[in-house]
Amino acid sequence: MNEHDNTFDLTDSILRVFGIIGFFTAVIFGFVVAGGNVITLVHPAEIIIVVGTIFFGLLCTHRSKFLAYLPKAFLALVRKPVANREYCQISDNARGYAAAGGGMAVILSLICTMSNLDDPESVGLRVAAAMSGVFVAMLLSQGLFVYLRYSFSENASR
Amino acid sequence: MNLVSLVWFLLFCPFLLVFLLRLGNSHGHDACPFCDTKRKRDEMNCEECGFEFMEKPQGPFPWIFAGGALLCVLSLVTWIKCQQYL
Structure with a gap:
């Protein structure tokens, strides 16, 4: 399984870091160009639900392997x-937990919104908070865990 | 109409989320993400490396999620128009 060499390749590392930074910069920069305020993307409750679901979901599923991962x-x-099936599997499962966390964040925001319809001015803010949970889940799932899943696969080592 | 479209939008939000998350599955549902071995129908473990697949390869769910996502966007547009933002 671990027959591939893990020699350090400076060009590979530079391109890797450049790609990751570019990915996140493009998303945030596009949002700012569209007139968005980056602060409005940060909703601690949504981040706690999504990140907590991923972290503790993987912890109870993979336990010590997750801590090593x-x-x-x-x-x-x-x-x-180095290509590793266990780590590839954990990355793939993390996508599932990100989807579950994002879904729960939306459902819980729905409950909060439904409970406070007396205050119409807060409805827009609560919907924005729900969308930020979806955003965080997608960014982690598509931006991070798809990348990690491929990085730990045999295809990436060829 | 304002609240009705908002409620529909919130109800369909999870469909939009799952639809968008599934879009990024570059392997589709017919190959192992680890060793890229062709996956057989209804197979839940890769024969080559033992990778556990999270879902079955085919089914009606993609269309349900796509329909839910479309309704979510449409209800959002309706709600925004009701707000007279446009």
């Missing part, structure tokens, strides 16, 4: 990792 995943952001 964390440093490897962070290292994979700057360096080509």
Whole structure:
């Protein structure tokens, strides 16, 4: 399984980091150009639900393997990792948990909004908060875990 | 009409989310994400490497999510128009 060499490749690492930074910069910069305020994307409650669902979902599913996966995943952001089926599986499961967390964040925001329809001015803000939960879930799922899943696959090592 | 469209929008939000998340599945549902081995119908584990698939390869769900996502966007547009923002 781990027959691939994990030699450090400076060009690969530079392109990897440049790609990751460029991905997130393009998303945020596009939002700012469209007239958005970055602060409005930050809703702690939504972030807690999405990130908490992913973290604790993976912890109870994979336990010690997940704890071993964390440093490897962070290292994979700057360096080509060794192909590993377990880590590829954890990255794939993380996408599922991100979807579940994003879905729950929307449902809970719906409950909050329905409970406060007496105050129409707050409805727009609560809907924006619900959308920010979807945004965080998508960014983590498509921007991070798809990348990690591919990085730990055999295809990336060929 | 204002509240009705808002309620529909919020109800269909999860469909939009799941639809968008599934769009990024570059392997489709017919190949193993780890070893890229062709996946057989109704197979839940890769024969080559043992990778566990999270969902079955085909079914009516993509169309349900697509329909829900479309209704979500349409109800959002309706709600915004009711707000007289446009």
